[in-house]
Amino acid sequence: MISDVVVELSQWQYLISVSVHFLFVPLTIGLSLILAIMESAYVLTGRDVYRDMTQFWGKIFGINFVMGITTGLTIAFQLGMNGAFFSHYVGDVFAAPLVFSGIIVFFMELTFVGLFFFGWKTLAKGQHLIITWLVALGSNFSLLWFLVANGWMQHPVGAEFNYETMRMELGSFTEVIFNFVAQVKFIHTLAAGYTTASSFVLAISSYYLLKGRDTAFSRRSYTIAAGFGLASMFVVIILGNESSYSVGQVQEAKFAAIEAEWLTEQPPAAFTVFGYPDQQEMVTHDEIQIPALLGLVGTHSFDTPVIGLTEIMEINHKRIFRGIKAYNLLQQLREGNKDESVINGFEEVKIDLGYGLLLKRYTDKVTDATSQQIALATKDSIPQVKVIFWAFRVMVMCGGIMLLVFIIATVSSSFHQRQNNWILRLCLYSLPLPWIASESGWVVSELGRQPWIIADVLPSFLGLSLLTEWDLTVSLLGYIIFYTILLCIALSLMMKAIKLGPSSLHRHRYHFEVDDGNLP
């Protein structure tokens, strides 16, 4: 039996490393595409300012790229160091998609990133543009494996449990790759990356415009970011809606937790805009509801019910009993009893094996679990509603505000030569929104899957390595120290680059080099 402290510490460690990684990844992905757009403008118009834009924002891209690779290394190591049983359990399923996207990314992105930075002088315009687009394509693909893996953990298709090896094994490569949960997630996350980068470029350009420096440079960056951001924001929202539909289809517990649906309502269910979910009493206090909206969004129909958490727990309670039976048969198989009846019996109930494993949190002998332990496991079988409920609303709210900002920015940039100061300030101060949105989206996706690390297959606590509290305390402290150093340095590098602005390119025509850097 694994101690609660070990579970807690491991989760914090995972949380820290993934959320730090995700500070850099969306910006890297989005910026790569914005760079390609800017350079295309350079090649099409032949104006040097577009080349300078590509090079300046390319610097920021470079810092993020290095940080993304470095923090990604941590995640690769942690997979085996902290999630040993998990990596054993899924290795066979994740392997082929990993190699597939690994080969593509490796050669598209890494081969050409160097050329992007050092090839400006020696390559012809068109040639360098091709390189930039390849870097962008590779950056986008680099997310594919991550989300195929994550999508599979939400909706494990194309794989089957093998009792001889005690792990999930690949059944169909194409089913895993074309898992619709993964597809929707992939595009939703990509578009979120685009909006992050757009907001970033928009905010920094607004800062320059507010200071009245490098206006020609900044205004063009501003326009590109506003337009691209608006388009991406629409994709985020459409795919976000699609994503919640796919969640409603395959992860009823997560969907019910997002909406704090404690009881199954008469369809179509109402949407709770606001309220205080109470997990103990299983009610939401002070709720404000919009009738019928939830049923329409979640099920795309008027008469399909949205299943409530109480009913889900009742179903899970039954599945735990079948899970105990499956676990019992599995023990016999592992001990070498290859009787026809045992094998067939196991095949029949193995889909519920995961629910039996939930009991491992409370007892080592799953087959002898008391009714009290089963009740505890049932209670565990739904996620923490309050956090997910609020994280989801924070994400949607940030998305809404960002949409508004992008609309205002696009409209103002297409009608006015000089933007109003309040619009520029709005753009500048909305800089943190995309990060808040993507981190809370990540919270919804990960915590909403709890108690599972692989939905309905493997409980999270069981996937962890059996380390001691001491091991984890020391390593957690280490991560905190090292990541603080890394973050400080990355931030100071970015701040320095931003403060210098395009003058860091030494073109002798920008702010700090000539009076105001305002090109004709």
Add this chain to the structure above:
Amino acid sequence: MIFDYEIFRLIWWAILGLVTIGFAISCGFDLGVAMLLPYLGDNENQRVIIIDIVSSTWIGSQVGLVLVVGVLFSAWPLAFSVTFSSLYFVLLLVLFAFLLRPLGIVYRRELSTLKWRQILDKVTFVGAMVATLFLGIALGNLFVGIPFHLENDMQIIYLGNIWGLLNPFGLLIGLLSVSLFIMQGAIFVQMKTEGIINKRAKKLALRFTILTLVIFALAGFLVSFMDGYHINSKVFTSGVSNPLLKTVRREPGLWLDNYGHFSKLWLIPFSTFICGYIVLILSRINRPVGAFIFSLIVTVTMLITAGCTLFPFLGPSNISLNSSLTVWDSSSSYKTLSIMFWMMVVLLPLILLYARWVYKVLCKRTLVEC
């Protein structure tokens, strides 16, 4: 052409070896140069020259490490989870050391004060030293055996502690890798520089080549007497990946078993010494390019020697012998191994061709100037 499970396991064992070798020869000189920084560069100018030498290659070594982890995870998930969770603190230190690497190389030039640069150079030195030493310790512990036990439901129980991993043999292999990488780094600097730095590098190259060969000989001597592992029960090379179905015995001298069966294998460690000798000569007569190539061959033959000695073991357990992981019982499924293999066969040449084409058409001038 249809391969069976056994062939695929051998192929993926070879691929794991290849990426490890790739990492060691691309990262080795890089880390070696970083470890030599305080000894080769007296003043700021010299240090800038030395750091510039590796400023374009360090990211490749970072990616090389990701590749090794990726192949281990994909083809040998059980070996990945057992070694990574059991060698927890050893690998944690390696990881932290790698996290520090961008600082000394990329961040350094952003700093204006000499004092901070000197501190960063110390960080670079310590980081490279720790990474190399502990990667070596991890490898050495594979020979000693890792104190883990696999339960009936494949939960991995680790029964040792950090101090147990710092055993004499592990430390010796750690020293070997430090010395090996410094040798590579010194020769690389000798190749890339002139004047005083070149002279210092040459002196160090000669010393560390000799040291490397001496430690390698000592390690070989110890391996032939220390406890080795052997599969006792019948070996099912195409069997299901369940390590608990076999029995393993441990006796002194068993690590030389493979060499007993195939005496031609002795050529590999033997060639290490020959190549090492050639490195000495070439470095001495100021032919650093040749010396560098031969120093890479030394690295390659050393790793092949290690692989051939361990085969078929990937991670022997010294506490629960039968839990030991071998090539025959800790791989991914047949289906996964074959899909990954054919994917590589189809995609790799295509991508290599196109990368070559792009470089040839677009970047000839860039390469010339580089």
